[in-house]
Structures are given as C-alpha cells and as structure tokens.
Amino acid sequence: MTLAEAQSSALAMVPADAAEKRATRRSLLLLAPALIFLAVFFAYPLFDMFGRSFEGPEGLTIAHYEAFATRTIYIRVLVITFQIALSVTLLCLAIGYPIAFVMANASPMVMRVMLVFILLPFFTSMLVRTYAWMVILSPKGVLVASIEAVGLGTPKLIYNRTGLLIGMVYTMLPYMVLTLFSIMKTIDQSLTAVAHSLGATAWQSFRRVYFPLSLPGVAGGSLLVFILSAGFYIVPRLMGGDRDQMLATIIAYQVDILLNWGFASAMAVILLAITLVLFGLYARFVGLRQLLASKF
Amino acid sequence: MLTAEAPATNVSLPATDRNEPARGGAVIALESLSKTYSEVVAVRDFNLPVEGGEFCTLLGPSGSGKTTTLMMIAGFVQPTRGRILINGSDVTRLPPQRRGLGVVFQNYALFPHMSVFDNVAFPLAMRHVPGAEVRELVARMLKIVELTGFEKRLPYQLSGGQQQRVALARALVFEPTVLLMDEPLGALDKKLRASLQLELKHLQRRLNVTVIYVTHDQEEALTMSDKIVVMRDGMIDQVGTPEDLYERPETAFVADFIGEANFVTGVVTATTAEFATIEHPAGRTIRGVCAHRFEVGAAAVASMRPEQLWLATGRPTGDDENALPGRVTEITYLGEAIKYHVIVGEARPRLAQTLVVRERARSDSARFAEGDAVHVVWPVTETRLLDGRDDVG
Secondary structure (H helix, E strand, O other), rough: OOEEEEEEEOOOOOOOHHHHHHHHHHHHHHHHHHHHHHHHHHHHHHEEEEHOOOOOOOOOOOOOHHHHHOOOOOOOOHHHHHHHHHHHHHHHHHHHHHHHHHHHHOOHHHHHHHHHHHHHHOOOOOOOHHHHHHHOOOOOOHHHHHHHOOOOOOOOOOOOOHHHHHHHHHHHHHHHHHHHHHHHHOOHHHHHHHHHHHHOOOOHHHHHHHHHHHHHHHHHHHHHHHHHOOOOOOHHHOOOOHHHOOOHHHHHHHOOOOHHHHHHHHHHHHHHHHHHHHHHHHHHHHHHHHHOOOOH | OOOHHOOOOOOOOOOOOOOOOOOOOOOEEEEEEEEOOEEEEEEEEEEEEOOOOOOEEOOOOOOOOHHHHHHHHHHHOOEEEEEEEEEEEEEEOOHHHHHOOEEEEOOOOOOOOHHHHHHHHHHHHHHHOOOHHHHEEEEEEHOOOOOOOOOOOOOHHHHHHHHHHHHHHHHHHEEEEEEEEEOOOOOOOOOHHHHHHHHHHHHHHHHOOEEEEEOHHHHHHHHHHHHHHHHEEEEEEEOOOHHHHHHOOOOHHHHHHOOOOOEEEEEEEEOOEEEEEEEEOOOOOEEEEEEOOOOOEEEEEEEEHHHHHEEEEEEEEOOOOOEEEEEEEEEOOOOEEEEEEEEEEOHHHHOEEEEEEEEOOOHHHHHHOOOOEEEEEEEEEOOEEEEEOOOOO
C-alpha cells in the first residue's frame, strides 16, 4: 500500500452504530423540559394565532386573507415593510462590517472595550433609547440646530423615512456586529498571513480569503436583522412618518383599536410565512457554505 | 508603481526548461537580528549565514525564539534590530508579499473555502499568471507531491498528511528560492512523520531550494538537516552539522538536548592542549577531551553518550579509559540494546548519581543482574569536557 492509499483509506467514514443511537435517545430525554417549555409558551400561541386567522363569525373562513389580498393599502404596507427591512439590513451591514472587522482583529484589551460599548445599549429599555433619539433628532433638537448653525439647511430628521432608518439601524446594529464578530473570530489569522506570504496584497487577501470566509456571518447577520426589522414595532411607531407605517403597526392597530383579532392574526401569519420563505432560501443557498466553514 | 504592485516572482521570467528546475536556492544572512516584546527579549543578537540550497534547522525547546526568528525572515514580525539579507539584498523592511518566500505553517493554513487546485493556484493568481500556465504549473506541482486527482477536493476532505502536501505544493508552486517551515510535521503521527521527513528532504534536494526549518524534535533535525542551529533563550547555543552537534557538543545544553547524555561535574585539576582531568567532590576523577581551553580550578562537566559506556567486573588497567565503580539498580531490555542504570558514589548519598549505560544486546547479555557491583567504563576520547557554569538538565 502506498502512502497516498494509506491516507485515503484512513479517511473512510465510520458508520453510526447502536451506541450512538442510544446516546441520541438519552439526549432527547434531557432536552424534554426545554421542549415542553417551548411547546407551551411558543408553539401553542403560534397555533392559536394560526387558528384565529381562519376564524369568522360563521366558523372557518378565509375572508381575512381575502381582505388583505384585495385591499391595495395592505399590499402597500407589506411592500414598505420589506423595503424598510432591506434598507436597514444593508445599512447595518455597511456600518457593522468594518466595526466587527476591527473588533475581531484588535488586541484583546481593545476588543473587550468595544464589546462593552456594543452591549451597553442592551442595559437600558429600548423605549427609553427611542425617546432619547426623538429628543436628539427633534426639529428643535441639538442635531438639527447644529446642522443649521453650520449652514447646511434645516433637515427633517424625524417622523419620516430618515428618522425611521436612523432609529432602526441604531437598534439593529448590535445584532449585526455581534453575528459578524462571532464568525470573524473563528477565521484563522494565519490564513491572512499565509496569503501575504504567497504574494497577496492586503486587499487581495481580504477579497479572496477573509471576505469569503466571513460570508456566513454576513448572511446570518443580514437574516437576523431583516427578520427583526420586518416585525419591528416601537421605532416605526414612534419615529416613522404616517407613510412609513409597517405591518407590525397595522397589526397592533387591528388588535388594540379595532379588536379585529382574526384579521390581525391573518397578517401575522402572512408576515411569518414570508419570513419562513426567506429563511428557507438562506438555508438553501448560504447554509451549505456555513456548514462548510464550520468544519474549521 | 510596478514594483509596488507585483510581488517578487521567478515565474514570469523566461525560464528555459520548467520541467527540470535547476535554479539555485537563495543565500540568506541574518545579521545581529533581535526582537524585543515590551520587556521580554525573544531573540538576541542572532547571526547566521545560510548557504544556497542548504537545509538549515532552527532547533530548540519552546520559547527559545526559533519561531520568532522564522517569522522575522518571513516578514510577519518586524525585528527590533538587525538585518535580513536574501541573496545580498536587504529585505528587512519589505512586507511579506514582496519577499517571495514560500512559507508552510504548522497548522497548514490551507484556505478552507478553496479546492486543492485553487489553494495551489493562489500564489500564481496573485502574480497574474495566465490560466493555461497556472493549470500546467499546478498539475506539475501536484504530481511532485503525489496528489494528482485530488484537485477538486476541499481541505477538510483530506487527511493531515495530504493537507501538509497541499500546503507544501502551494508554497513551492511559484518557485521561491527559499522555503520557510514552522514545525510542518508537528501535527502528524510518528510513522507518517518519518516518511514525510524523507520525502521533504528529497524534494528539497530535487528543487534545490534553501530551507529554513523550525522544530523542537531533535530526531527530526538530525534526520533532515545540513546545518542545525540549536537555540536557547533567544540565542544561538551551537551551530553545526548533525554529526558536529551529536559527537562534539560545545555546551552541556546541546549535549543534553540532542540525544541522551551522562554528566559528571567537577573541577579541572590538570590540563594539556587537548585533554584535561576533572575531579568530582566525591572523588570521581575523569579524563576527557576539552571542548575549549580550560584553566586549572575551573568548573567543568564531563559529558558521555550512554552507548559509549559499558560495564565491567573490575577496574581496567590502561589510562585510555575512565572508570567509576557503582551498583546496577535497573536493567531495561530494549531489543537491540540493554539499558543499565548504575548508581555511583553511594557511600555519600548526597553526592551519588545515576549513570545510564546502553550496551548492544549480545548473547551474554544476562551477565549482570540488578544489585551487582560493577565498574562503568568508557574511553577518554569519548568524553567531552564542557563548560561547567552551564546548567545541566
């Protein structure tokens, strides 16, 4: 047997045996409490919502879905919702990638300081932070006043799409940065060194080696931010304009004011369905790559 | 602008015949190279010439500065002081991508998202080599490392040894004149390591590339190297061929680190140009060959290889041999040899010490038993007298 043969035969897969199956069963048993908790507090409400979306005065009906599909206003809200979610995702990516990159490649000390700053917002209520932004961005606020003082005109920074995006990007950025950071931390630094030794410039080694390896983080962070943004309520409600109302606001309106639980449920199901489709696409196209990267 | 863009390369030169690589390995000179990390000195005043096509190994325990030295040559670590010359030109301030050196890391550092082909083609792509030529060069390199047919595999689908060969192919495909290797076989099992050592050595000969190799494995260093640099605490302890280091160590550290050694410390009582006599406080007197000139009264240590020692029932009569009386405490049968542990100077327990004797197994091997009173005997010419200030491990 030559050396090459010996090496390839050592690569042969070991089949899963009975002991492994027993171990799987035992771990399922250990998981039971958590699974029961999820079933009661997560799955049940979901099924309940799903059921309600088909409930009418005279039993089962698809009237709620019909109403949604036939009224342009709701389709428009749906489009706006995904438009905004996409803008927020792209902005978070553009701002978050360099931050995560610097953090993942900084000295341990600098990295810790940066992490604290990124986690800091989570220590206060989101509502409080949103109100703080409203004060900063208000037409009589510091920011507008200083822009005016420099002579750059009087921008409108709140109660419109700009205000909405500022607020949402601010809220979503930590999720993007942390997801990117967690993947970037796993990228072997010697790969960049090796790329240099093989003749790559800084840009070439980033483009050909580092960036492709960070793609699972880009995809994961984008998906997370997109899904969170699509169902976001507080910031659009408080900082957006009348024309920037997203699906979650409409759902809340149906529940709180009109008490139309059936229609609200139907909209929630639609939002969930679209999100699931996106997730499926992610798993199909990016999941493979992520699986591959996790081998290292 | 052109020089800033294009990494150092030999590939684009009009090579006469690529199938018979006959280029010369580069000459390297390290001149008073030093590296200090805040307070800690990692490498101190390192001077070393490496000839073209030489296999030079930096050998030392962990923390001896060997990897730091290698990383300075590669360009990943900026030296605090000193110069690095490759073929006479100063590369100390050049970034790694412009030094044109092949580097192989211990963990192979293959690009996990690229196939074997793309990994090996990477340095060529960085040098804008045209596609057809890339395919040809990669195919030739994969043939040399015996990985033809593995082009489409991803690194994780390869065994450790195969990954190592890919890393090697990638470091050599652009025909660098220097190959730097940082414990490249460290993660492999013993048997595979032994066969790859030979392959690596053959490949180095065949491509006539200068190799600087870092390892802490003295056996590996002895097998592969033309020149071994033994490092300790960031400094060079001794430079020499494998034979030099094994047979003529200059410090007790080298004698101890390379192979096995018995040490008896003492004070020099008599000296001639070549030989000296030392005396241990417990009365052991030993004559040996001086590694350097000793003054009478200086501290010295006698170093003997276990295989040069043998056991005898009585004291030998000639003065070509040293002999110490002792008692056998342990016998280990090793197959081709028998190892005896003999305690000498038992009368004064605080000054007693154990010598290791390694005799080739013979038909009368069973002539000694544990507890027997014996004499440990060895030739004066096989006794090295080394500096006694050196700590003996």
